[in-house]
Amino acid sequence: MMNRAIYILPIGKIREEIIEGVKSELVKVFPFPIKILSEIPNPAYAFDATRGQYHSTKILREVANYLPPDGLKILGITDVDLCTPVLTFVFGEAQLGGKACVISLTRLRQEYYALPRKDTLLLNRVVKEAIHELGHTLGLVHCSLRECVMAFAPDVLGIDQKLPQFCSSCRKVLNKMIEIFKGENEMADLG
Amino acid sequence: MSQILIVDDEEIMRQSLTDWLKEDGYEVIAVEDGFKALELVQRENFDVMLVDLKMPKMDGLEVLREVKRLKVDVPVIIITAYATVDTAVAAMKEGAYDYIVKPFHPEELGIIIRKIIEHQNLKKENILLRKELSQRYQFHDIIGKGPGMQKVFELIRTVAPTRSTVLIQGESGTGKELVARAIHSESPRREGPFVALSCATLPETLLEAELFGYEKGAFTGALTAKMGKLEMAAGGTLFLDEVADISLKTQIDLLRFLQEREFRRLGGSETIKIDVRIIAATNRDLKELVEAGKFREDLFYRLNVITINIPPLRERKEDIPLLVQHFLEKFSAAIGKRVDKISPQAMSILMEYDWPGNVRELENAIEHAVVISQEDIVLPEALPATILGKGEKRAPLQKSLRDVEKEHIEKILREVKGNITQAAEILGINRVTLYRKIKEYDIKI
Numbered sequence: 001m002m003n004r005a006i007y008i009l010p011i012g013k014i015r016e017e018i019i020e021g022v023k024s025e026l027v028k029v030f031p032f033p034i035k036i037l038s039e040i041p042n043p044a045y046a047f048d049a050t051r052g053q054y055h056s057t058k059i060l061r062e063v064a065n066y067l068p069p070d071g072l073k074i075l076g077i078t079d080v081d082l083c084t085p086v087l088t089f090v091f092g093e094a095q096l097g098g099k100a101c102v103i104s105l106t107r108l109r110q111e112y113y114a115l116p117r118k119d120t121l122l123l124n125r126v127v128k129e130a131i132h133e134l135g136h137t138l139g140l141v142h143c144s145l146r147e148c149v150m151a152f153a154p155d156v157l158g159i160d161q162k163l164p165q166f167c168s169s170c171r172k173v174l175n176k177m178i179e180i181f182k183g184e185n186e187m188a189d190l191g
Numbered sequence: 192m193s194q195i196l197i198v199d200d201e202e203i204m205r206q207s208l209t210d211w212l213k214e215d216g217y218e219v220i221a222v223e224d225g226f227k228a229l230e231l232v233q234r235e236n237f238d239v240m241l242v243d244l245k246m247p248k249m250d251g252l253e254v255l256r257e258v259k260r261l262k263v264d265v266p267v268i269i270i271t272a273y274a275t276v277d278t279a280v281a282a283m284k285e286g287a288y289d290y291i292v293k294p295f296h297p298e299e300l301g302i303i304i305r306k307i308i309e310h311q312n313l314k315k316e317n318i319l320l321r322k323e324l325s326q327r328y329q330f331h332d333i334i335g336k337g338p339g340m341q342k343v344f345e346l347i348r349t350v351a352p353t354r355s356t357v358l359i360q361g362e363s364g365t366g367k368e369l370v371a372r373a374i375h376s377e378s379p380r381r382e383g384p385f386v387a388l389s390c391a392t393l394p395e396t397l398l399e400a401e402l403f404g405y406e407k408g409a410f411t412g413a414l415t416a417k418m419g420k421l422e423m424a425a426g427g428t429l430f431l432d433e434v435a436d437i438s439l440k441t442q443i444d445l446l447r448f449l450q451e452r453e454f455r456r457l458g459g460s461e462t463i464k465i466d467v468r469i470i471a472a473t474n475r476d477l478k479e480l481v482e483a484g485k486f487r488e489d490l491f492y493r494l495n496v497i498t499i500n501i502p503p504l505r506e507r508k509e510d511i512p513l514l515v516q517h518f519l520e521k522f523s524a525a526i527g528k529r530v531d532k533i534s535p536q537a538m539s540i541l542m543e544y545d546w547p548g549n550v551r552e553l554e555n556a557i558e559h560a561v562v563i564s565q566e567d568i569v570l571p572e573a574l575p576a577t578i579l580g581k582g583e584k585r586a587p588l589q590k591s592l593r594d595v596e597k598e599h600i601e602k603i604l605r606e607v608k609g610n611i612t613q614a615a616e617i618l619g620i621n622r623v624t625l626y627r628k629i630k631e632y633d634i635k636i
Contacts, residue, residue, distance in 0.1 A: 051294075057207050084207040086270070088294045096213045141216035152215065154298035 001113070003031040004072035006134065009063055011078035011102070012042035017119075018126055019077065025127040025164060028135065031178060032064070032072055040066065042080060056082040056093040056102055064100035072181060073137045075130055076102035091159070092129050094136035101133035108156060125159050135166065138177045143170050193308045194236065197221040198228040198254060199243040201488075204293075208241065215592060217324070225249030225257070233264045238311045239288075239304055244271035244278060252278075255285045262529065331373040333366055334517050337509040339502035343370065350497050351377035356449065358434075358494045359472040361501030364551030367472035368430060370499060371455045374470060375428040383427030388420045391433035399441055400457055409458025421454060425465040434471040434494065435480055439487065446490045469494070504546040504553060511541055514550060518557035519569070530561045532568040540571055544578050600625070601619040609636045 006026060010019055026034045033046055046058040063076035074112045082104040091108065092179050094101035130148045143150035146158075148167035158171045163164040166174055195217050199205045205221035212219045220237075222228050223292040224246060234241065240258065244251035251269050258267055266288035271278065277291045289303050330334040330344040331607075332447050350357055351374050359367045368387060375385045390398055396410070404419030420429055437445065448454045471494045480486035504511070515533055533541075537560075544551055560573040571579065600618065607613040615625040629636065 005272045055203075057203065057210070058238065068362075083209065083294065085201070085204050086207050086295065087211065087297050090297065093210065094214065096210065136214055142214055152297075154296070154301075 003033055004070055005035045005068075006030055007035050007037050007067060007071045007074045009037045009066050009074055009076045010039040011059065011063070013077050013078065014077050014079060014105070018123060021123045022075075022077070022130050026130060026134070029131055029165065032181075035071075035164070036070075037066060038072075043078065048083070051083055052081075053083040053089065054078070054080040056084055056090050056104075059138050060093050060095060060100050060102050063096070064098070067099050071099075072094050073134055074100050075099065075134055077105065077126070077130070078102060079105045081106040087149040091153070092133040094133040096136050096141070098137055099157050103129045103133055113156070116160070121160075124164070125156065128159055128162050131164055131166075132162075135170070135174065138148055138174055138181075140166075140170055140177075143167060171188055192216070193238040194218045194220070195304070196228060196231060196240045198223075198225060198240065198246070198251070198266075200224060200248075200423065204243065211297075211300075212304070212401060215304075217304070225251075225254035228254055229257050229261065231260060232258060232265055237265050239307050239404055240267045242264050242267055243267055244269050244282070249346070251509070252281060252285055255282065255287055259286050266311070266451065268303060268307075285334035293592070304390060305427045317370040322494075328513055329517075331369065331376055333369050333373060334513050335507060335510045336513055337507040338631075339507045342497055343501055346497070346499050347373050347377060350374060350499075352379060353497075354468060355472045355496045356468070356494055357496070358477070358498045359470065359501065360498060361472070361474065362479070362503045363474045364549030365501040365503060366550050367474075367501060368432060370501060371428070371430040371470040375430075375468075377426070379467060380427050384424050385428050385430065386420050386424040387430040387432060389432045393438040395438040395441060398437060402456050403444065403456055404442070404459075406459040409456070411496055413458065416456070419456065421448065421467060422463065422465060424467045426467070428468045428470055431469060431471045433473060435473040435475040435486060442487045442490050444488060446493060449493045504549045508542055511553070512538065514553055515541060515557060518554050519561065522558045522561040525560055527562060528564075529567050530564045530569060532558075534568055534570050537569050537571045537574060540574060540578065562619045593632075595636065596628070600628055600632065603632055604629075604634065604636060611636075 008019060008023060008026075023034045023036060036184055043054055045046045045062070046055040047053075047092050048055055059076060059078065060083070076155065082093065082102070084085040084090055084093065089107060092101060092103035101128065105122065105126060106112060109122055109128065110116060128149055135150050140150050142152040145151060145167045146161050147163050149165055150167070150169055150170045151158070151162055153162060172175075195212055196217060197205055197208050197212075199208070200223050202223070205223070206285060209219045209221050222231065226240075226249060228240070228242070231237075242251040242254050246254075249257075253269070255267050256271065258265060267286070268289045268291055269282040269287045270293055272293050281455050282290045288307060289302060291303065329335055330347065333340065333344070335341065335343070347370060350600070357371075357374060360372050361367050369389075372385060375381060388401060392493065400410075400417070400419070402419050402421055404417050404422055407411050407413060407416045412536050444454070449469065452466070453462050455462055477491050479487055479496070481488045481491050515538065519531050519533065523531055537593065541553070541556070548555070556578055557569075558567040559575045562572070565574040600614070603614045603617050611622055611625060615622045617627065620628075628634075
């Protein structure tokens with residue numbers, strides 16, 4: 001049986017230890033192969049000059065186009081500051097129950113807040129955001145439990161309060177969704 | 192799941208907001224103009240509407256105005272990229288729940304929406320509770336949760352399936368006809384007619400003609416034969432209201448019918464046999480009338496097979512809030528004006544009043560209040576003067592002269608906004624005396 005994979009797509013230059021670090025954590029959480037795609041250029045098309053930020057919804061649409069045929073979900077990782085037309089910034093964005101999601105490292109860095117660089121903390125935050133946005137693509141909505149990875153975090157402190165895992169009720173929903181996706185895989189194999 | 196309607200002409204804005212809100216677990220519908228939005232809000236229930244201010248076909252304020260005009264109960268948040276004080280003020284004046292400038296911090300919109308949803312959910316719970324209450328405490332069109340009315344409901348259920356004659360006793364305005372109708376509706380005769388006849392309003396001969404009908408030429412003016420109420424009620428129920436007012440002669444005829452279950456039309460020779468259930472009602476003490484020789488004892492016993500006593504409203508004040516709610520809903524719908532709340536002060540006046548006209552008087556008072564009220568809430572000043580007046584007159588009965596004097600001085604001082612000279616003038620005392628009394632009664636100005 002072919003098991004469809006979750007792909008990681010580096011957008012622009014992203015340090016290897018970040019990409020590999022995310023991959024090794026995602027493997028622990030999701031029962032799908034995690035594969036890494038080749039880097040694509042920075043998303044100049046999504047740049048909003050008046051805000052000096054990048055439009056995440058536009059990037060999200062582009063990321064979805066890179067999903068290989070055997071892919072289940074795709075996670076774009078960028079180092080540009082993301083926003084949407086209605087929000088001043090976002091750490092990431094996902095297509096709820098869809099194929100693609102994207103996260104940004106910019107506001108997850110301590111340096112962004114004029115604090116000393118902390119690589120481990122950055123990786124922790126990136127991992128949580130990656131799981132969170134992939135959770136959305138698997139149909140999960142925000143959770144009211146602050147510790148759950150699906151909790152909405154308005155700032156990095158909120159992200160730091162979360163654990164890189166799903167609470168029991170989100171896990172239940174997730175398992176159901178995973179079963180559905182696995183069933184779809186089997187159907188695809190038969191087809 | 193809470194449902195949100197987004198109205199924005201820009202596709203990217205709709206998409207962006209939709210995605211964001213869906214991640215928060217809301218069900219979202221997004222449309223590109225006000226016309227579509229207005230069509231939707233009339234068909235479906237939304238918990239919140241997010242409306243962009245600048246749109247080409249119909250701008251956000253126009254959409255808001257239309258939502259209010261259509262009386263759609265949905266909080267509207269106006270979203271704009273062009274923040275000016277004027278537009279913000281205009282939006283709030285038109286009744287927007289909030290005004291938000293985009294782009295906003297990710298947490299900002301979430302907090303506003305959560306607040307609205309919580310409020311909406313509370314409202315829904317209240318409506319549900321109200322519905323549940325009324326279903327539990329409403330029997331046909333009669334409302335009552337207190338033991339007095341619960342006993343009446345129980346009696347109605349017990350007597351309804353039988354053929355027995357029922358006598359309903361209760362003061363004027365207590366709802367005797369409603370009880371009679373409830374018995375009819377609960378009985379196997381419910382498919383048959385329910386015919387009501389008020390015996391108090393008709394002179395003896397006319398009452399007989401109304402009751403038994405007449406043949407052509409039975410009396411001057413009887414140009415054609417006419418069926419009486421008894422015949423009209425065949426197979427159903429005849430409700431004789433104010434039965435104590437019928438003449439002794441008609442009492443004999445009615446008694447004969449109750450014994451024989453047959454009668455003759457006035458001027459007629461044919462005996463008509465019919466199956467009709469009689470429910471009689473009176474606001475007087477029939478037994479006393481029997482003792483006074485004004486009501487036939489045999490008829491009394493014929494009518495009084497089962498008696499239902501409806502308590503006056505002053506003896507079941509616990510039912511007043513439910514009745515008020517029921518009448519507010521009834522008249523809001525009938526008059527086409529939403530007045531669905533009552534202030535605690537107004538309610539306390541209603542609870543204090545002794546309601547000589549019973550439920551009918553309360554019904555009239557609420558109709559008056561719904562017509563008069565300027566907002567969606569009944570304030571004391573919207574209640575009829577008779578109720579406000581009697582409430583004030585009644586109160587001193589339980590108070591000392593000293594209390595009454597103190598209250599009266601306080602009232603006058605309030606009316607003249609603390610002006611001692613004016614108050615003294617109205618009270619007919621000099622300023623020194625007034626000051627002395629203020630000090631004596633420890634009145635705060």
